[in-house]
Amino acid sequence: MNMFIVETSNYDKIASKNPEAKGWNSLSRKILRYLDYAKEKYISIMKSGLKPNRELLKVQTLLSNTAEKLKNEKTFELKNVLFALGEERNSILHSLEQDPTSKELKEKRKIIQFKIDLINHALKARKELSRKLSHPIERNYAEAPIFSSASPNAATLVKLRNENGHIIEERKGYRKLRYSSETGTYLTTFDFRVFVGLQRIWEMKGANKSFNFSYQELAEVIDGTKDGSIYELISVSLHKLATTSLVMEDFKDEKLKKVIRTEIHNIIQSAKIEHEKKWASITFNDYLHYGLKAGNLVRINLSLYQDLNSSTAKILYPLITSLIADKRTLSIDDIIETLGLSGLERYKCVERIKRALKELVDYQIIADFTLQKVGRKYEYVVIEPTGQLLDSFEEGVTVPTLD
Structure with a gap:
């Protein structure tokens, strides 16, 4: 008996890499949970009144530690989230052009940029991980x-x-x-x-x-x-x-x-x-x-x-x-x-x-x-x-x- 293959309309399809069609609901819930957790930590650091050097060190440590946890997520899922974050940042920047003095929008811009930096750190760590023939x-x-x-x-x-x-x-x-x-x-x-x-x-x-x-x-x-x-x-x-x-x-x-x-x-x-x-x-x-x-x-x-x-x-x-x-x-x-x-x-x-x-x-x-x-x-x-x-x-x- 030979191996038997059933052909279906979705057999062996590559998963969609464009979240734009489905919005945030199409993204990895696990990655989004990590982002939300890191965001709360980031806000806490920014409100702590630390000196600039100490604050920067805390943020860099948070980026590294969270990226280390995210590096095991699939590359295309990380990129899907990055794409959605980029779209959200563009929307915030557009709003800032209309209202450049808004403190709320400026805070949102900082937070979304932090999330983007975090995903980029994770992608870099993922790339390094993928190079090891282990x-x-x-x-x-x-x-x-x-x-x-x-x-x-x-x-x-x-x-x-x-x-x-x-x-x-x-x-x-x-x-x-x-x-x-x-x-x-x-x-x-x-x-x-x-x-x-x-x-x-x-x-x-x-x-x-x-x-x-x-x-x-x-x-x-x-x-x-x-x-x-x-x-x-x-x-x-x-x-x-x-x-x-x-x-x-x-x-x-x-x-x-x-x-x-x-x-x-x-x-x-x-x-x-x-x-x-x-x-x-x-x-x-x-x-x-x-x-x-x-x-x-x-x-x-x-x-x-x-x-x-x-x-x-x-x-x-x-x-x-x-x-x-x-x-x-x-x-x-x-x-x-x-x-x-x-x-x-x-x-x-x-x-x-x-x-x-x-x-x-x-x-x-x-x-x-x-x-x-x-x-x-x-x-x-x-x-x-x-x-x-x-x-x-x-x-x-x-x-x-x-x-």
């Missing part, structure tokens, strides 16, 4: 068609399941594998984040095959958050990873220096998940563990991964990052199969891949790309890598200790 992923798992850019709807999933409720598929692309899900589901882009986050925690905790972690630790690694908002999703994802098994037909074994066919194995060999305690203990399968230990990995940045708007771009990012070490010219048909898009008409697949590649260029993951035709069909894409993309192979495995 998250390892074993290359066999980066190149195999394990994670899907979309999941079929509930009715289609029912049709795909066998009499035991499992989904079993033969998948191909840059790697061939047999995919089996006991939960009868597909692994999504969020499951990929959890999978990569687990490999980062594996590294941080000493590169042992078995390790324990709290949900808070994993949430910080994959989302930069401590508020528990994704704990339920983490539980579900860990269960899916622990109940999904694979047989890889062309696994590159770094220890044996050859390509092998793996035995059937779960992505996570075993998992003890304590949902109420928000804690888990897992064991990696041998192929994943020894591949990481042998240094058969690339590094990506999960903050940058989060910023990508289309799910196609999210799956392409680690795929290209891994493939680029050995080749710059990639088969479009292999990309289509790896992304699980073979259920769509080919020209639609090519357009979707082109949009995703443009997004990777916009986020400076790749420098550029060129589609090449053979006859009348686009058959290949030539990738021009960035320096950062090439650096993802040079860091190797590091095993830092936790404080």
Whole structure:
């Protein structure tokens, strides 16, 4: 059975980056809460009667501390807020032209400028965060068609399941594998984040095959958050990873220096998940563990991964990052199969891949790309890598200790 894609009118669309149509209601409530909190602090500082130097230091500290909390928000959401604040500032400036002596308008101008400075600080911190290639992923798992850019709807999933409720598929692309899900589901882009986050925690905790972690630790690694908002999703994802098994037909074994066919194995060999305690203990399968230990990995940045708007771009990012070490010219048909898009008409697949590649260029993951035709069909894409993309192979495995 091949991967099945359901095409809908809003499938894989990039989220709107223009809040003008929906106004403030379209903006991130979390960012707005931080802005309101910082605004009250700012007003308090301005009314405290401090000397100018002391006042400036207090404001700069407030900017830095709040920006540090906001840097984990998506770039496009921060920019949406910045756009709306700019519109509000323009309105205030226009009113000041009509009434230049208004103290109320002058105070509003100071506050809105403070908010704009705060978002700009957060965007700068976000950009610095996105430059760090801190998250390892074993290359066999980066190149195999394990994670899907979309999941079929509930009715289609029912049709795909066998009499035991499992989904079993033969998948191909840059790697061939047999995919089996006991939960009868597909692994999504969020499951990929959890999978990569687990490999980062594996590294941080000493590169042992078995390790324990709290949900808070994993949430910080994959989302930069401590508020528990994704704990339920983490539980579900860990269960899916622990109940999904694979047989890889062309696994590159770094220890044996050859390509092998793996035995059937779960992505996570075993998992003890304590949902109420928000804690888990897992064991990696041998192929994943020894591949990481042998240094058969690339590094990506999960903050940058989060910023990508289309799910196609999210799956392409680690795929290209891994493939680029050995080749710059990639088969479009292999990309289509790896992304699980073979259920769509080919020209639609090519357009979707082109949009995703443009997004990777916009986020400076790749420098550029060129589609090449053979006859009348686009058959290949030539990738021009960035320096950062090439650096993802040079860091190797590091095993830092936790404080």
